[in-house]
Amino acid sequence: MDRLKPARTDSSRRRRRNTSVAGLLAAALIQVGCQQPQQQPNVLLIVVDTLRADHLGAYGYDRPTSPNLDAMARRGILYTHAHSVTSWTNPSIEALFTGEEPRVLQPGASAFIAQDQLTLAARFRALGYATAAIVANPVLSPELGFGQGFDTYIGVAGWSEGFRVPPKQPAEQVNRAALQWLADSSAVPKNRPWFLYLHYMDPHWPYQPPNETLRAFWRQRNVDPDAASGPLNQRIRERIVQSADDVAQATDLYDAAVAHLDDQLRRFFDSLDPSVLDRTIICIMADHGEELGDHGRYLHAHTLYEELLHIPLLVVLPDRRAAQTNESFVQIYDVGRTLLELANVADPAFPGTSLVGGRRPMPLHADLVGAAIQPSHRRALIDGTSKLIETTEGQFLLFDLVSDPHENTNLAMIRAKQLMRLRAAATRSDGLSGRTEIPIKDSAARERLRAFGYDF
Numbered sequence: 001m002d003r004l005k006p007a008r009t010d011s012s013r014r015r016r017r018n019t020s021v022a023g024l025l026a027a028a029l030i031q032v033g034c035q036q037p038q039q040q041p042n043v044l045l046i047v048v049d050t051l052r053a054d055h056l057g058a059y060g061y062d063r064p065t066s067p068n069l070d071a072m073a074r075r076g077i078l079y080t081h082a083h084s085v086t087s088w089t090n091p092s093i094e095a096l097f098t099g100e101e102p103r104v105l106q107p108g109a110s111a112f113i114a115q116d117q118l119t120l121a122a123r124f125r126a127l128g129y130a131t132a133a134i135v136a137n138p139v140l141s142p143e144l145g146f147g148q149g150f151d152t153y154i155g156v157a158g159w160s161e162g163f164r165v166p167p168k169q170p171a172e173q174v175n176r177a178a179l180q181w182l183a184d185s186s187a188v189p190k191n192r193p194w195f196l197y198l199h200y201m202d203p204h205w206p207y208q209p210p211n212e213t214l215r216a217f218w219r220q221r222n223v224d225p226d227a228a229s230g231p232l233n234q235r236i237r238e239r240i241v242q243s244a245d246d247v248a249q250a251t252d253l254y255d256a257a258v259a260h261l262d263d264q265l266r267r268f269f270d271s272l273d274p275s276v277l278d279r280t281i282i283c284i285m286a287d288h289g290e291e292l293g294d295h296g297r298y299l300h301a302h303t304l305y306e307e308l309l310h311i312p313l314l315v316v317l318p319d320r321r322a323a324q325t326n327e328s329f330v331q332i333y334d335v336g337r338t339l340l341e342l343a344n345v346a347d348p349a350f351p352g353t354s355l356v357g358g359r360r361p362m363p364l365h366a367d368l369v370g371a372a373i374q375p376s377h378r379r380a381l382i383d384g385t386s387k388l389i390e391t392t393e394g395q396f397l398l399f400d401l402v403s404d405p406h407e408n409t410n411l412a413m414i415r416a417k418q419l420m421r422l423r424a425a426a427t428r429s430d431g432l433s434g435r436t437e438i439p440i441k442d443s444a445a446r447e448r449l450r451a452f453g454y455d456f
């Protein structure tokens with residue numbers, strides 16, 4: 001395997017230019033489309049915040065939310081059983097970039113990723129990659145450690161303090177900033193591979209799809225979606241499920257947001273020169289899912305049911321043209337090591353399990369750490385097709401994910417032996433043992449988290 005020699009890295013840049021999208025596109029084509037062949041492929045990591053796997057056509061959904069992603073899945077590796085390690089953003093993204101279970105914020109700590117902690121971005125940068133992040137979620141601020149390893153770390157919604165209404169930015173803004181970065185020859189020199197992380201927010205509350213898209217998904221013809229969406233978003237914010245109609249409307253709103261994101265991803269890829277895509281590894285995934293009334297609530301960060309843990313994970317390789325399905329259970333913190341190996345810069349020292357040619361060992365763990373909202377679950381363990389959940393009250397729930405994928409039938413009382421075995425497994429490898437959940441000290445970071453509903 002070829003390794004690039006460590007290259008000099010650029011200092012942080014946050015340049016913004018008032019350039020039209022068309023101009024940016026033309027510049028991007030000139031800058032990155034005419035490069036000489038490079039040894040390492042580019043790596044494009046796309047995280048769509050709050051994107052449920054089962055609301056995508058590639059995962060069996062029967063609504064047209066994702067024609068673009070479905071088409072990409074037909075050219076790539078679709079992981080059908082990928083899981084997050086928790087059900088809210090910060091520890092999930094921490095695990096993605098560190099390859100480890102989320103660490104506990106110790107007393108006095110202010111960051112999810114410590115300054116001396118190896119990250120995926122830092123690894124790529126040390127290998128000579130230009131690295132950048134375009135992030136639409138304000139809670140992933142650099143003072144919490146999430147900018148570590150990036151030459152450029154842009155928050156399209158900013159990192160401003162003290163807001164109460166989340167300044168959520170649509171996918172268009174992420175696309176624009178990404179094209180701008182790709183067009184910047186000082187940030188992306190010729191013949192230098194790049195690692196670009198894009199974090200989209202469209203499926204995250206508040207759901208604000210364009211009116212035309214919302215009308216296409218709205219099923220209750222006697223209700224005006226434009227008038228209903230505001231109060232509906234407020235009920236969702238309060239996690240109040242009023243009725244089946246309420247859930248249907250929330251689902252329509254969410255699905256329209258997913259469809260808008262999917263269309264924007266299509267536009268972004270259409271904006272890139274095919275020759276760039278031909279040397280780029282593309283990974284598309286989510287940090288966690290969303291509850292749409294499945295277990296009586298809305299949003300996320302309160303339980304560890306599958307609507308929150310099961311995430312989409314799709315990898316499209318430059319030379320891959322045929323669909324491949326991987327049905328093994330994989331974890332979000334395996335993605336980093338896998339991307340390094342796919343980019344021909346495998347690093348045995350990087351944590352996690354490479355998903356190239358193998359399966360990750362069972363069981364999978366998940367837990368709710370830190371700023372969970374009125375959590376009713378403490379931790380979960382998946383072993384084969386069985387899933388154990390420990391509630392915050394110390395009760396155990398046992399589900400068969402094949403016969404009961406929506407986790408409605410608790411088998412704990414009738415599968416006592418299996419329950420004992422899984423409880424023992426959970427105890428032996430309990431990542432939560434000795435953990436102390438300490439509130440984040442940084443007041444601005446706390447304010448941003450609260451604005452998005454992470455009350456703690």
Ligand SMILES: [Zn+2]
Nearest residue numbers: 049050089287
């Ligand atoms: Zn999130």
